[in-house]
Amino acid sequence: MHARPAALIVKTASKFQSDIHISKDGMQVNAKSILGVMTLAAEFGSEIEVIANGVDETDAISAMEEIIESKFNEE
Amino acid sequence: MENFAIKKSVINNEVILEGIPASPGIITGPCFKYHEISLSPEPRIVTKSKLEFEIKRFRRGVKKTLQFLRKTIPDTSGSYSEQLTEILSLQQAFLEDEIFLKEIEDKIKNEHYDALYAIYAVFQKKKEHFLQQTNEYFRERAFDIQSLKRMLIKNILGKKIEIRLRKPSIVIADILSPSDTVKLHQQSVLGFATSTGGKNSHTAIVARALGVPAVVGLERITDLVQHGRVIALDGSHGRVIINPRKETIIKYQNQQKIHLHLEKELLRESSTVTTTKEGKRILIQANIEFEKELTNVKNVEADGIGLFRTEGIFINRETLPTEDEQFEVYSKIACEIYPQKCVIRTLDIGGDKIMPNLINVHEQNPYLGWRAIRFCLDHRDCFVSQIKAILRANLKGNIQILLPLISSLEEVFQVRELMKEARQILVNEGRSFGDGIQLGIMVELPSVVFLADVFAREVDFFSIGTNDLVQYDLAVDRGNEKVAYLYSHFHPSVIRMIKHTLDAGNSARIPVSMCGEMAGDPLAIPLLLAMGFECISASPAIIPEIKKIIREVDMGECQKLYNKVTELKTTKEVTALLQGFFKEKFRELEVL
Numbered sequence: 001m002h003a004r005p006a007a008l009i010v011k012t013a014s015k016f017q018s019d020i021h022i023s024k025d026g027m028q029v030n031a032k033s034i035l036g037v038m039t040l041a042a043e044f045g046s047e048i049e050v051i052a053n054g055v056d057e058t059d060a061i062s063a064m065e066e067i068i069e070s071k072f073n074e075e
Numbered sequence: 076m077e078n079f080a081i082k083k084s085v086i087n088n089e090v091i092l093e094g095i096p097a098s099p100g101i102i103t104g105p106c107f108k109y110h111e112i113s114l115s116p117e118p119r120i121v122t123k124s125k126l127e128f129e130i131k132r133f134r135r136g137v138k139k140t141l142q143f144l145r146k147t148i149p150d151t152s153g154s155y156s157e158q159l160t161e162i163l164s165l166q167q168a169f170l171e172d173e174i175f176l177k178e179i180e181d182k183i184k185n186e187h188y189d190a191l192y193a194i195y196a197v198f199q200k201k202k203e204h205f206l207q208q209t210n211e212y213f214r215e216r217a218f219d220i221q222s223l224k225r226m227l228i229k230n231i232l233g234k235k236i237e238i239r240l241r242k243p244s245i246v247i248a249d250i251l252s253p254s255d256t257v258k259l260h261q262q263s264v265l266g267f268a269t270s271t272g273g274k275n276s277h278t279a280i281v282a283r284a285l286g287v288p289a290v291v292g293l294e295r296i297t298d299l300v301q302h303g304r305v306i307a308l309d310g311s312h313g314r315v316i317i318n319p320r321k322e323t324i325i326k327y328q329n330q331q332k333i334h335l336h337l338e339k340e341l342l343r344e345s346s347t348v349t350t351t352k353e354g355k356r357i358l359i360q361a362n363i364e365f366e367k368e369l370t371n372v373k374n375v376e377a378d379g380i381g382l383f384r385t386e387g388i389f390i391n392r393e394t395l396p397t398e399d400e401q402f403e404v405y406s407k408i409a410c411e412i413y414p415q416k417c418v419i420r421t422l423d424i425g426g427d428k429i430m431p432n433l434i435n436v437h438e439q440n441p442y443l444g445w446r447a448i449r450f451c452l453d454h455r456d457c458f459v460s461q462i463k464a465i466l467r468a469n470l471k472g473n474i475q476i477l478l479p480l481i482s483s484l485e486e487v488f489q490v491r492e493l494m495k496e497a498r499q500i501l502v503n504e505g506r507s508f509g510d511g512i513q514l515g516i517m518v519e520l521p522s523v524v525f526l527a528d529v530f531a532r533e534v535d536f537f538s539i540g541t542n543d544l545v546q547y548d549l550a551v552d553r554g555n556e557k558v559a560y561l562y563s564h565f566h567p568s569v570i571r572m573i574k575h576t577l578d579a580g581n582s583a584r585i586p587v588s589m590c591g592e593m594a595g596d597p598l599a600i601p602l603l604l605a606m607g608f609e610c611i612s613a614s615p616a617i618i619p620e621i622k623k624i625i626r627e628v629d630m631g632e633c634q635k636l637y638n639k640v641t642e643l644k645t646t647k648e649v650t651a652l653l654q655g656f657f658k659e660k661f662r663e664l665e666v667l
Contacts (some may be wrong), residue, residue: 011457034172035169038216
């Protein structure tokens with residue numbers, strides 16, 4: 001995903017204490033790192049997976065899901 | 076001794092380098108060779124006691140670079156393109172990314188490398204990763220990483236980042252990153268010449284923003300020029316002359332003077348209504364793709380917009396533009412240009428370009444494939460929303476719709492159906508819109524040329540798109556350097572096709588204009604006038620020159636020239652004849 005949506009994802013992930021990772025095509029990156037998220041080179045239509053681990057993992061997953069879906073479905 | 080003689084003779088020889096014209100204009104002056112200090116540090120292992128120091132050194136470099144970026148970013152907004160601001164902001168975000176910084180710190184801590192090598196190694200890995208991406212956007216990020224690495228290393232070494240010119244100079248470099256160039260506008264840069272880069276590289280963007288000439292893609296230029304020596308640079312033709320002889324310098328200086336004078340004069344004269352010598356009115360419209368080009372359209376006082384390409388709204392983004400977003404752009408342009416007309420061309424692009432990941436088509440032959448109107452008719456929602464946006468923007472009634480790549484009549488009928496549908500939806504939604512919109516087609520395929528009389532009864536106007544017409548007529552991909560020499564709009568068959576289309580349009584009493592590159596080719600103008608064109612559309616930059624040519628010819632001489640052309644059998648003969656005419660009549664325009 002391009003710089004702006006990537007920044008938004010990092011911002012959202014950083015609100016949580018849990019470790020949050022995103023993976024695409026077998027590559028996994030820290031969702032709190034903008035450079036990491038950019039290196040996924042995810043584009044509109046890419047399938048990505050979010051993995052959270054920590055005290056607020058459930059909230060983290062749903063917040064991440066929401067931001068990713070809304071970012072990609074916004075038309 | 077022998078070596079000396081050889082060297083001397085090389086230095087005294089004029090060398091002409093051909094590159095890509097990136098920003099127009101002519102200049103001579105001393106060159107400033109931008110030395111790229113060697114920034115590939117050797118792997119250096121430090122003792123454990125020094126690790127803390129190396130980490131501090133690294134952090135200090137980060138801090139300093141961030142300070143520079145934070146200070147520079149506000150300077151770039153407004154005076155430069157948004158693109159540049161975006162790049163610098165992204166570089167700032169990278170340096171604020173603690174997880175990334177930690178990666179470099181770990182390299183120092185765990186592998187005991189010094190700060191420079193740790194930075195180099197980690198950045199290099201990221202850069203290579205981006206370079207491997209298939210998506211151009213991500214591939215380009217490799218350059219951001221590279222220039223960020225350079226800034227960081229220079230800051231740690233205490234080298235100055237900014238280029239400081241002692242006197243007005245032409246800047247020579249392999250590559251100039253945005254951070255190298257942002258500060259240059261406060262200095263006296265005469266021009267740019269780089270060994271890498273394309274028409275839209277950072278250097279090209281900055282040069283055009285500064286209004287100085289630039290040539291990019293000049294192989295070996297950094298090896299061939301000497302710091303401080305005078306060179307001549309022609310940004311309009313993409314040429315650099317190294318070790319120019321005295322006569323060459325004088326020639327270029329004269330051209331530069333004429334160029335400046337001529338540009339000013341042409342622009343001033345551009346404000347007058349364009350007629351041939353005997354007073355035949357010719358409309359000169361503008362081709363644009365972006366809203367911000369409206370200023371240029373107004374500067375050259377074009378007679379409206381003959382081609383608004385809508386691709387710019389669709390590409391380089393994550394999602395499709397909404398109807399409202401499109402409406403805003405179309406209506407702004409239509410209002411600003413009112414009472415003149417604005418011809419909006421519906422999306423003219425392959426599906427893979429606008430939705431690279433949704434549509435996974437690998438076409439064997441994309442030029443004969445799923446693009447333009449074919450793609451739109453398969454994506455009705457996308458097409459209907461574009462039509463709706465255009466209809467809504469047509470409140471003043473000065474918009475016309477132009478369809479690209481039409482090959483058969485059924486496509487026109489299908490579009491008419493979809494337009495009906497779009498109107499009905501708008502009525503149901505209770506939205507106001509301007510009805511009675513004219514519908515025209517691009518004539519760019521031989522099939523339409525031969526059936527021009529049939530099409531002329533079904534559409535409201537024709538616009539001849541010469542770029543595709545030539546490509547499909549001669550079966551030449553102009554991007555393929557092995558066959559590009561075959562591409563010419565002066566091929567006798569192309570000229571006949573154009574005349575045939577024009578005649579068919581005239582018999583059916585529908586307007587025929589031309590919006591391809593041929594309409595912006597000074598050599599072609601007398602020919603087009605003789606054929607009977609009363610309206611052509613070209614890019615704003617060339618319009619002042621086109622207007623001047625029209626003002627200075629009379630229909631009689633154009634007709635004579637055209638008659639001669641119709642007797643010729645090859646592209647070469649036609650081109651030579653037109654060049655001869657032009658040279659004789661417009662000697663003073665040749666420098667442009």
